[in-house]
Amino acid sequence: MTAGVVQVNGELIATRRAGAYHHLTFVAPGLAEHARPGQFVALTVGGPTAATLLRRCFSIHRVSPSGTYGGTVDVVVSAKGAGTQWLTALRAHDETDIVGPLGRPFPLPTEPVPCVLVGGGYGSAPLFWLAEALRERGCAVHLVLGAATEARLFGVVEGRRCADTVTVTTDDGSLGHRGWVSDVLPGVIRDSGAAVVYGCGPMGMLRSVTEVAAAEGAVAQVAVEESMACGVGVCMTCVLPVRGNDGLTRMVRSCVEGPVFRGDRVRWDAFSDGLCRVPADAVGAPRAGGH
Amino acid sequence: MTMLESAVGVSAATSVDMSTDLGGAVLPSPMMTASGCAANGRELHRFLDLRELGAFVTKTVMAQPRSGRGTPRMAETPSGMLNSIGLQGPGIDAFVTKDLAWLRSVGARVLVSIAGNTSGEFADVAARLRASDAFDCVVGVEVNISCPNVANRGLVFACDPLASGKTVALVREQLPRDIPIFAKLTPDVTDLVSIAQAAVKAGADGLTMVNTLLGMVIDTDLLRPQVAGVTGGLSGPAIRPVAVRAIWQVRAAMLEGRLPRVPIIGVGGVRTGRDALELVAAGASAVQVGTAAFNDPGAPARVGRELQSLLAERGFARFSDAVGVAHERIA
Numbered sequence: 349m350t351a352g353v354v355q356v357n358g359e360l361i362a363t364r365r366a367g368a369y370h371h372l373t374f375v376a377p378g379l380a381e382h383a384r385p386g387q388f389v390a391l392t393v394g395g396p397t398a399a400t401l402l403r404r405c406f407s408i409h410r411v412s413p414s415g416t417y418g419g420t421v422d423v424v425v426s427a428k429g430a431g432t433q434w435l436t437a438l439r440a441h442d443e444t445d446i447v448g449p450l451g452r453p454f455p456l457p458t459e460p461v462p463c464v465l466v467g468g469g470y471g472s473a474p475l476f477w478l479a480e481a482l483r484e485r486g487c488a489v490h491l492v493l494g495a496a497t498e499a500r501l502f503g504v505v506e507g508r509r510c511a512d513t514v515t516v517t518t519d520d521g522s523l524g525h526r527g528w529v530s531d532v533l534p535g536v537i538r539d540s541g542a543a544v545v546y547g548c549g550p551m552g553m554l555r556s557v558t559e560v561a562a563a564e565g566a567v568a569q570v571a572v573e574e575s576m577a578c579g580v581g582v583c584m585t586c587v588l589p590v591r592g593n594d595g596l597t598r599m600v601r602s603c604v605e606g607p608v609f610r611g612d613r614v615r616w617d618a619f620s621d622g623l624c625r626v627p628a629d630a631v632g633a634p635r636a637g638g639h
Numbered sequence: 640m641t642m643l644e645s646a647v648g649v650s651a652a653t654s655v656d657m658s659t660d661l662g663g664a665v666l667p668s669p670m671m672t673a674s675g676c677a678a679n680g681r682e683l684h685r686f687l688d689l690r691e692l693g694a695f696v697t698k699t700v701m702a703q704p705r706s707g708r709g710t711p712r713m714a715e716t717p718s719g720m721l722n723s724i725g726l727q728g729p730g731i732d733a734f735v736t737k738d739l740a741w742l743r744s745v746g747a748r749v750l751v752s753i754a755g756n757t758s759g760e761f762a763d764v765a766a767r768l769r770a771s772d773a774f775d776c777v778v779g780v781e782v783n784i785s786c787p788n789v790a791n792r793g794l795v796f797a798c799d800p801l802a803s804g805k806t807v808a809l810v811r812e813q814l815p816r817d818i819p820i821f822a823k824l825t826p827d828v829t830d831l832v833s834i835a836q837a838a839v840k841a842g843a844d845g846l847t848m849v850n851t852l853l854g855m856v857i858d859t860d861l862l863r864p865q866v867a868g869v870t871g872g873l874s875g876p877a878i879r880p881v882a883v884r885a886i887w888q889v890r891a892a893m894l895e896g897r898l899p900r901v902p903i904i905g906v907g908g909v910r911t912g913r914d915a916l917e918l919v920a921a922g923a924s925a926v927q928v929g930t931a932a933f934n935d936p937g938a939p940a941r942v943g944r945e946l947q948s949l950l951a952e953r954g955f956a957r958f959s960d961a962v963g964v965a966h967e968r969i970a
């Protein structure tokens with residue numbers, strides 16, 4: 349029944365701090381073989397009888413199909429609410445249930461074109477693995493990492509190993525350029541002649557990555573982060589308005605049709621103030637006086 | 640437990656007859672998904688074989704495609720969640736050609752959940768369902784009357800006995816006699832039994848209880864409602880005692896002769912076999928697993944296996960003997 353997705357009890361074998369984040373490695377047999385960069389895993393939190401019923405979703409940072417422990421999966425977790433705090437407090441040999449790999453991965457270019465990869469905060473987690481896959485295809489890889497502070501950057505050292513150039517920005521100037529990734533992005537795209545810009549991070553950043561890429565004549569592929577209750581496509585909570593090949597906008601599930609979308613297909617105009625409204629021209633949109 | 644005892648436990652469990660009769664539809668298992676908690680099957684089929692369930696319950700479908708509401712659509716709550724999806728769906732025509740046809744192709748028995756903005760739209764949806772090529776996989780229709788009635792200032796059908804009865808009667812006319820219909824009730828009413836009476840009198844062959852409870856969550860950082868729809872439906876283990884109470888009250892009314900005895904499909908907060916047994920003992924002839932599937936996508940099938948073992952441990956040879964058993968055990 350699995351069709352590439354597995355549900356396994358994952359034993360934690362390593363947990364370490366990485367700046368403001370925790371980097372966790374779980375044993376997850378059968379998951380690594382099918383996983384691709386940009387996909388994610390959904391973890392239960394709090395143990396089998398916990399009152400926190402909903403799964404928490406995390407980008408796959410890395411997988412390794414066979415090691416001393418069998419297949420493993422790595423995630424980078426920012427302790428935010430109850431569930432992520434529980435995860436970051438786990439110790440070696442603790443277990444939690446893992447479902448994955450989920451969602452659609454970053455599409456890879458068929459030609460060896462230069463690429464820019466933009467990560468905001470922990471959003472950089474899936475990009476190093478993506479960088480390796482791109483370089484295997486002969487693509488030059490330029491990484492742009494941004495965060496509020498140095499502690500909220502993830503993977504600057506790792507980035508230097510797997511990318512041709514690394515540009516860093518922080519809001520407070522504690523490392524790299526002071527400012528946002530969108531300040532440096534036009535220059536990086538121009539200097540590298542990039543054809544594709546990959547982005548993962550907060551929605552506001554993905555929107556500006558899309559705008560900058562369009563202005564520079566590059567295609568943006570962005571991994572969105574929407575609130576998810578199930579992660580597997582059954583609850584309809586994780587939707588956002590996306591224009592399809594037929595030009596029509598639909599509210600689509602980011603957990604199965606995403607999390608990666610072409611940036612210019614996402615209806616950024618529908619997002620404001622932490623809410624997303626249904627565009628009036630979307631298929632089945634509520635009409636005045638209707639539902 | 641010794642080896643011998645555990646071996647006996649296993650064979651006894653598998654020997655419990657789990658079949659259930661739901662108003663003429665005889666199903667091999669009482670276990671079902673809950674509408675809106677399993678989409679239309681493809682996603683869940685990766686985690687469990689849909690044929691293992693007594694029936695697969697589809698997401699409520701209406702006449703036209705619907706985008707649903709904006710986001711955020713959910714908030715986690717203690718042992719549950721609040722949702723405000725707004726009945727997103729493809730509309731009945733796309734549903735029957737794509738989703739129902741697929742469910743039929745994998746051999747699922749399907750309980751189709753339908754709704755309308757008006758009673759007439761419910762009937763229209765039922766008629767188009769009946770006319771579809773894949774109709775032979777349908778074992779019943781769940782009439783989701785826990786949704787707003789546009790003709791009555793948006794008052795939920797299931798809060799009004801007249802509107803409930805009218806809707807059920809119109810749907811009943813559109814479907815063959817051998818296809819049982821179940822009215823899905825909300826517990827957010829003063830007198831649940833009177834709504835149940837109206838639905839059964841109008842031709843419902845059974846009742847599904849309960850839909851979500853109306854609730855609300857406020858984001859304390861932004862100091863505004865957390866879901867875009869302001870209020871939402873509360874579900875999950877937190878509401879299980881409400882489901883048990885609702886099933887109990889309606890079953891008791893049936894035993895007292897205040898309404899005809901029809902099967903009840905229990906739903907609300909089931910996460911384990913023990914939870915399911917509570918609903919069964921209160922009077923449920925089948926059990927749906929909703930929110931718990933977000934935690935464990937295999938839950939609808941797993942709960943069935945756990946329920947079977949619990950029945951065996953308690954000496955039941957047939958699932959049907961446990962239905963409503965708690966009513967016989969009060970002083």
Ligand SMILES: Cc1cc2nc3c(=O)[nH]c(=O)nc-3n(C[C@H](O)[C@H](O)[C@H](O)COP(=O)(O)OP(=O)(O)OC[C@H]3O[C@@H](n4cnc5c(N)ncnc54)[C@H](O)[C@@H]3O)c2cc1C
Binds near residue numbers: 408424715
């Ligand atoms: C595809 C995807 C990839 C992600 N990758 C990462 C990652 O690599 N590292 C990381 O630290 N975080 C990541 N997140 C965000 C992470 O899922 C949330 O921070 C986390 O679920 C919050 O849980 P909590 O218990 O701490 O917070 P709570 O606020 O208590 O969570 C309550 C509920 O809301 C949901 N929720 C709340 N915030 C978010 C959010 N931002 N996104 C999705 N669901 C949310 C939770 O799943 C849970 O159901 C990702 C989210 C998605 C959708």
Ligand SMILES: Cc1cc2nc3c(=O)[nH]c(=O)nc-3n(C[C@H](O)[C@H](O)[C@H](O)COP(=O)(O)O)c2cc1C
Binds near residue numbers: 874927
């Ligand atoms: C996200 C979500 C969507 C739902 N959508 C529907 C729906 O479309 N139609 C319906 O009749 N009930 C719907 N329900 C209600 C469930 O079918 C069920 O009655 C309720 O959630 C209680 O069961 P539970 O606690 O097992 O989830 C939905 C519930 C949830 C959580």
Ligand code: FES
Binds near residue numbers: 576577579582
């Ligand atoms: S998170 Fe449930 S459908 Fe996407």
